[in-house]
Amino acid sequence: MLFHVTMDVDLPPDLDPATKAETLSREKAYCQRLQDQGKWVHIWRVVGQYANVSIFDVDSPGELHEILWNLPLFPFMTVTVTPLCRHPSAL
Amino acid sequence: MLFHVTMDVDLPPDLDPATKAETLSREKAYCQRLQDQGKWVHIWRVVGQYANVSIFDVDSPGELHEILWNLPLFPFMTVTVTPLCRHPSAL
Amino acid sequence: MLFHVTMDVDLPPDLDPATKAETLSREKAYCQRLQDQGKWVHIWRVVGQYANVSIFDVDSPGELHEILWNLPLFPFMTVTVTPLCRHPSAL
Amino acid sequence: MLFHVTMDVDLPPDLDPATKAETLSREKAYCQRLQDQGKWVHIWRVVGQYANVSIFDVDSPGELHEILWNLPLFPFMTVTVTPLCRHPSAL
Amino acid sequence: MLFHVTMDVDLPPDLDPATKAETLSREKAYCQRLQDQGKWVHIWRVVGQYANVSIFDVDSPGELHEILWNLPLFPFMTVTVTPLCRHPSAL
Amino acid sequence: MLFHVTMDVDLPPDLDPATKAETLSREKAYCQRLQDQGKWVHIWRVVGQYANVSIFDVDSPGELHEILWNLPLFPFMTVTVTPLCRHPSAL
Amino acid sequence: MLFHVTMDVDLPPDLDPATKAETLSREKAYCQRLQDQGKWVHIWRVVGQYANVSIFDVDSPGELHEILWNLPLFPFMTVTVTPLCRHPSAL
Amino acid sequence: MLFHVTMDVDLPPDLDPATKAETLSREKAYCQRLQDQGKWVHIWRVVGQYANVSIFDVDSPGELHEILWNLPLFPFMTVTVTPLCRHPSAL
């Protein structure tokens, strides 16, 4: 099932640079592993924002929560989740 | 170039049924023609809403405006447009 | 899977009384049939509002959309949908 | 009497890990004791959020306030309270 | 138990004058009967608004809902309900 | 003249405990002195919030400002002030 | 005592032209009479809006309510009222 | 002096087609005359909206108000006005 998710990142300006670099590196690996698994089917950067729009394809709302909760950047994110379904005009 | 578009539809309750049916039929044909042309690359229904989330791939902002402005349901829609670009973590 | 749904009803003041009575009667029957089926697991009135808070237990987001879209009062409702999952402190 | 309560948690990023662990442990025990007593009748996690939706069944608004005020995480929460009553369509 | 209630009135400009006068008269009588019964303990006009702030003292949230739902002006009102309890500094 | 005032308190989590205790003690004494004087005619706790709803009866807007400005918790409060007058339905 | 008042006017597009002209004429006379009396001490047009910002000097909140409630355009206005007092830096 | 102005147009769906066409034609002529005079220095369409973003260069706020107030579409517009000045980094 599909969910539309937005993630806005707000890193504290005084975050230790090494912690920041390590967190961003883990975030990228985590994101790409989920893309490889076909769970995180789209991720786009929002122009001019430290934010993304994503589409997830998961087996349950609970699986989506586990994925989002464990994002390395989760403590610094504002997240919205919108359930989607097939549009009658979609080919 | 990619744009994230949301469309919320609010049809007046006293809309003539024949006009409504004809407008919805033209909207569906218009939407599917743009999907065929590869311009309207995704359309999803938002669960519980008379609304969709869409992704457009167009040659210019002006082309996107022409497409949206000519939607048969445009006079009854609230539309948001968000420009997207490649996310550094996208595979 | 569980979804939290709020429904705010706004009936036009000039709605024909017979249409109104018939619609409300169909709404009640529809709601109670879904409660019987175990799909609409809770419905509470919000004090002082023409609104309810509900919990649905459905097989998919698409099934929830079909249920909500076919509510007799849907054209007069503002609906919000929030996906839920198990809380780690729940017994 | 029933109340719908939402709780959004926002822990400061620099919270001492031991304090955090101890507070979360007390919060869980406190929550489960109230579930055992039949006061906190439902708690669900909101997908993708450090938040819950809950239903309380208490003897008075004052009792609900005492319960919420003494939540170990209360200083870090944004709380909303909505009084509920029986819906005429509820079975 | 005490509830803080706000009521904002928005009468349609084309309301029939006789209907309007009759509704306002019933509203006033209804309001004063509840004051006599000690249910509607305070009602103040908000300066510059067609609105009031009120305090109700009722036996249950359900009783409050019945009172508000049956206000002759209820279809034209936006209502908010806030549960109150004793303040520790109150004498 | 009557004013409806709401006060939302947001104490910084790292406030020194002795400072906090002393400030709260002064706040309570200040509040009760004004109740004794008949200036602060009602104070109710909002259920589930570190907030109150109050009614003041003062001689002028300027007197109300002096009272609020000198609240020991004023620097930590978000305050709203709404002027009230007699409602035509009030007994 | 001084109050800051904003008035936003929203006339229905189908208002009868004679009714509109007569209402605007009464509004202007009403406004100027109150200026003459020293009650309506300032009125400014907000640039680009059918709106004004005004300062009233009245004897009580109740008097201000009477003045605003009887504005010929009151049924078409959104009004905000803010009590003012002397600023310590004012000369 | 420069002002940033946004105009959102909301035409009633039941507007008489001849009135609509005539109003739009007058709006266009009015807009182009002001461009010719160097008063309306920029006008851009907002993609996906019946709205524009404009820059005006006028002699006074009062002149800007006269221009906006007399727009043929003014009764159907939501307008915002923001005063601008030279940016220290502008070349």
Add this chain to the structure above:
Amino acid sequence: MLFHVTMDVDLPPDLDPATKAETLSREKAYCQRLQDQGKWVHIWRVVGQYANVSIFDVDSPGELHEILWNLPLFPFMTVTVTPLCRHPSAL
């Protein structure tokens, strides 16, 4: 030309007391000098708020920006600016 300006002050609670006292003293002198010059024509305290409503009479938007930008408290203020003009009903 006239501008309506609101200023909300939010001083950090840990501001050094000497810095605070010196800044407030400079703010007051700056404000009164501009009143003497006829630039800052009105300043009122908003009751119950660390805020003011002001009217400025300046030669240009740029002059107003210079005045506001150089307020000693500017870094701690939220400011709104609304251009005004003559109201047709003003005497």
Add this chain to the structure above:
Amino acid sequence: MLFHVTMDVDLPPDLDPATKAETLSREKAYCQRLQDQGKWVHIWRVVGQYANVSIFDVDSPGELHEILWNLPLFPFMTVTVTPLCRHPSAL
């Protein structure tokens, strides 16, 4: 293609003065280089705000994102991006 961009700056009050001066100097040089290149076609100061309104003319949304993301003040900015196109009334 054209984009309307707003930038609101919020510098932390405890920013090191040397860091601040160096960042502002880099920001100005960066901004002026993009003006020289014809990418940043307009920048105006919003009166009374630490904010600007800008117009960019870029080859793609991705190019705009690179420009904004690399602004020296980007970590301290709230940015909005609105795609524009030709208005049918523009000369």
